[in-house]
Amino acid sequence: MGIVLGIESSCDETAAALVDSERRILAQRIASQDEAHRPYGGVVPEIAARAHAERLAPLIESTLADAGLGLDDVDAIAATAGPGLIGGVMVGLVTAKALAMAAGKPLIAINHLEGHALSPRLADAALAYPYLLLLVSGGHCQVLLVEGVGRYSRLATTIDDALGEAFDKTAKILGLGYPGGPAVERLAREGNPRAVPLPRPLVGSGEPHFSFAGLKSAVLRAHQAGTHSAADLAASFQQAAIDCVVDRTRIALSGVTGQGITALVVAGGVAANQAMRGALETLAGEFGLPFIAPPLVLCTDNAAMIAWAGVERLGQSDPLDFAARPRWPLDPDALPVRGAGVKA
Ligand code: KG4
Ligand code: ZN
Numbered sequence: 001m002g003i004v005l006g007i008e009s010s011c012d013e014t015a016a017a018l019v020d021s022e023r024r025i026l027a028q029r030i031a032s033q034d035e036a037h038r039p040y041g042g043v044v045p046e047i048a049a050r051a052h053a054e055r056l057a058p059l060i061e062s063t064l065a066d067a068g069l070g071l072d073d074v075d076a077i078a079a080t081a082g083p084g085l086i087g088g089v090m091v092g093l094v095t096a097k098a099l100a101m102a103a104g105k106p107l108i109a110i111n112h113l114e115g116h117a118l119s120p121r122l123a124d125a126a127l128a129y130p131y132l133l134l135l136v137s138g139g140h141c142q143v144l145l146v147e148g149v150g151r152y153s154r155l156a157t158t159i160d161d162a163l164g165e166a167f168d169k170t171a172k173i174l175g176l177g178y179p180g181g182p183a184v185e186r187l188a189r190e191g192n193p194r195a196v197p198l199p200r201p202l203v204g205s206g207e208p209h210f211s212f213a214g215l216k217s218a219v220l221r222a223h224q225a226g227t228h229s230a231a232d233l234a235a236s237f238q239q240a241a242i243d244c245v246v247d248r249t250r251i252a253l254s255g256v257t258g259q260g261i262t263a264l265v266v267a268g269g270v271a272a273n274q275a276m277r278g279a280l281e282t283l284a285g286e287f288g289l290p291f292i293a294p295p296l297v298l299c300t301d302n303a304a305m306i307a308w309a310g311v312e313r314l315g316q317s318d319p320l321d322f323a324a325r326p327r328w329p330l331d332p333d334a335l336p337v338r339g340a341g342v343k344a
Contacts, residue, residue: 001020001021001022002020002021002075002076002311002314003018003019003020003021003026003069003073003074003075004018004019004020004074004075004076004077004078004108004307004308004310004311004314005017005018005060005063005064005071005074005076005077005078005099005307005310006018006019006078006079006110006303006304006305006306006307006308006309006310007056007060007077007078007079007080007092007095007096007303007306008079008080008092008112008115008301008302008303008305008306009052009056009079009080009084009088009089009091009092010080010082010083010084010085010088010089010092010112010301011043011048011084011085011088011138011139011301012032012033012034012036012037012043012048012051012088012301013030013031013032013033013300013301013302014030014031014033014051014052014055014056014059015028015029015030015031015059015301015302015303015306016028016029016056016059016060016063016303017029017063017302017303017304017306017307018063018064018067018069018074018307019122019304019307019308019310019311020311021311021314023122023123023125023308025122025304026066026067026069027063027064027066027067027069028063028302028303028304029059029062029063029066029303030297030301030302030303031051031055031059033047033048033051034178034179036048036051037178038177038178040178041172041177041178042168042172042178043085045085045086045087045088046087048085048087048088049085049087049088049090049091052087052088052091052092053091056091056092056095057095060095060099071099071102071103071105072103074103074105075105075106075314076105076106076107076108076310076314076317077096077099077100077103077105077106077107077108077310078096078107078108078109078110078306078307078309078310078313079092079093079095079096079107079108079109079110079306080092080093080110080111080112080115080306081093081109081110081111081318081322081323081324081325081328082111082112082324082325082326082327082328083111083112083113083139083325083326083327083328083329084112084139084326085326086324086326089324089325089326090324093109093322093324097320097322100320101320106316106317106318107317107318107319107320107322108309108310108313108314108316108317108318109318109322110306110309110310110313111309111328111330112301112306112328113135113140113328113329113330114149114150114152114309114330115305115306115308115309116135116137116267116268116305117133117135117144117146117152117267117330118146118149118305118308118309118312119267119294119298119299119304119305119308120133120265120267120292120293120294121308121312122294122298122304122305122308123292123294123295123298124292124294127262127263127265127292128262129146129147129148129151129262130145130146130147130148130259130260130261130262131146131261131262131263131264131265131292132144132145132146132155132249132252132253132256132261132263132264132265133145133146133265133266133267134245134249134264134265134266134267134271134280135266135267135268136162136163136164136245136266136267136268136269136270136271136276137162137163137164137268137269137270138162138164138165138168138269139162139164139165140157140158140162140268141157141158141161141162141163141164141210141212142154142156142157142158142330143155143156143157143208143248143249143252144330144331145256145259145261146265149309149312149313152330152331153331153334154329154330154331154334155208155252155255155256156207156208156209156210156248156251156252157209157210157334157337158209158210158211158212159202159209159210159211159337160211160212160213161211161212161213161216162212163210163212163241163245163270164181164268164269164270165212166212166213166215166216166237166241167180167181167184167238167241167270167273168180168181169216169219170184170216170219170233170234170237171183171184173216173219173220173223174187174219174223174230174233174234175230176230176234181269181270181272181273182272184234184237184238185238185273185274185275187230187231187234187235188231188234188235188237188238188239188275189235190231190235191229191230191231191232191233191234191235191236192231192232192235192236193235193236193238193239194236194239195228195229195232195233195235195236196222196228196232196233196236196237197236198215198218198219198222198236198237198240199214199215199218199240200215200240200243200244200247201213201214201215201244202244202248203243203244203247203248204247205251206251207251208248208249208251208252208255209248209337210244210245210248211244212241212244215237215240215241215244219233219237222236238273238275238276239275241276242275242276242279245276245279245280246279246280246282246283249264249280249283250283250286253283253287253289257287261289262289262290263284263289263290263291263292264280264283264284264287264289264290264291264292265291265292265293266280266291266292266293267293267294267299268299269299269300269301270299271293271294271299272296272299272300277291277293280293
């Protein structure tokens with residue numbers, strides 16, 4: 001048995017959680033900064049870092065109090081060490097280092113993407129390796145073959161925007177505010193997904209990569225033309241995005257048949273999208289695979305997934321001079337994709 005304190009501060013959620021090796025979430029607190037960033041229509045790194053610095057220590061204190069535990073009771077302190085907005089990551093990592101040093105506990109530096117990648121195993125004890133993971137968040141859109149802790153092969157990535165980014169930009173175009181994903185999904189329920197003809201970039205391509213920049217531009221043009229309602233635009237955008245995700249993931253799944261894949265798994269903030277979950281469940285069925293999606297609170301950024309990644313890594317420890325990493329690919333050996341910009 002082990003208990004890990006997890007800390008997450010890589011974007012705009014300040015979060016702490018206590019998780020044990022029996023998959024129990026003993027306590028978890030998340031302080032969202034949505035209000036602080038809303039006037040700017042996106043996350044402002046400087047505001048985020050300051051908010052993490054103000055909120056994190058009291059948040060950890062309350063999380064420990066919720067579980068009736070002290071630092072002495074935990075077996076390790078796990079913190080997101082990247083990738084993400086560097087100011088925020090540094091706040092969380094430095095706090096974790098200080099606590100680890102003061103309490104004499106091991107520090108475990110966690111890759112935020114690994115937190116997302118392993119989160120389905122926190123929710124589902126039966127989920128065994130290897131599984132095919134669709135990781136869709138505000139900063140990433142990847143398909144990974146997950147063969148074990150630290151064993152990730154990237155099979156596909158986006159050559160331009162991440163999927164969450166496309167949802168957020170669409171929300172901005174439609175004046176739905178920030179954060180965009182949930183707002184687009186809500187409005188899409190009132191619209192006709194076939195009303196606006198929109199492109200499905202890369203659909204039909206033999207490699208499973210993603211592209212969403214052209215879709216977002218098409219939404220902008222259609223909005224400027226003024227001929228469709230915001231609800232029809234939201235619904236048509238969401239349908240086009242889902243069609244892309246399903247087609248691309250189908251190619252990835254076809255490429256790993258015969259490799260003993262146990263499930264199709266989705267994680268990351270966009271995995272909260274119910275329409276996409278439904279489409280992916282149908283796709284998994286085509287391949288005779290179970291479809292696994294963590295509960296919504298484990299999809300968007302949270303510290304329970306970081307604590308859980310720490311549980312999976314219990315016994316390891318990282319040096320107190322471990323540097324925060326603004327970029328940190330899960331699969332450093334993945335080849336750059338032709339046509340890709342700066343995103344990993
Ligand atoms: O994983 P996450 O919380 O943070 C990152 O690591 O990026 O993902 C946030 C992203 C945002 O782009 C947000 O708009 C999107 O996930 N998102 C959604 C939904 N809920 C959150 N996108 C579509 N539908 C949703 N219901
Ligand atoms: Zn995330």
